[in-house]
Amino acid sequence: MAITPEEAVASLRDVERTQGRSATFRSYRISAPHFILWGVLWMIGYTASDLAPHFATWAWLGILAIGAVTGYLLVRQARQQSGEDRALIGWRFFGTFATISALVVLTAVIMRPQGQEIAAFIPLLMAALYVIRGLWSGWRYSAIGIGLAALSLGGFFFLHHYFLLWMALVGGGTLILTGLWLHRA
Secondary structure, X not given: XXXXXXXXXXXXXXXXXXXXXXXXXXXXXXHXXXXXXXXXXXXXXXXXXXXXXXXXXXXXXXXXXXXXXXXXXXXXXXHHHHOOOHHHHHHHHHHHHHHHHHHHHHHHHHHOOOHHHHHHHHHHHHXXXXXHHHHHXXXXXXXXXXXXXXXXXXXXXXXXXXXXXXXXXXXXXXXXXXXXXXXXX
């Protein structure tokens, strides 16, 4: 039985779609532990910021250090399992983390946002990055970003006195649930 040119083209399109979906789901599974990690760290950081505001900067510096090292180890582990170039991936991870951290620090230096303003800015920045990633890698990232932005803005404008605890529970919880959702994808 001979395959027509149209059938061959359709089969190739199906293969490309399947490869794209497979890459998207692989990306979701690789990202899942990072969302869970940062969800737990956000819960700790925002709770510490509410309960001990004088130590918030130190708490967040520790959290960033723990998150950077643990995140790098998670990337390294995932890449070892896939056989990809670990050195290149490590530099990309470090460069991305350093760029986002520098943007946050420089924004704080230039604009001098106070307490809750910077506490809202960071989740909104992350939400924007998730939406952008979703445009390139899979709609679930965009859904996460939109949800995180909406929850952050809602807490900032309507729960001002409880905003940090709101972000601990809802922001951190959203990231943890997202990690579980992506892991099942």
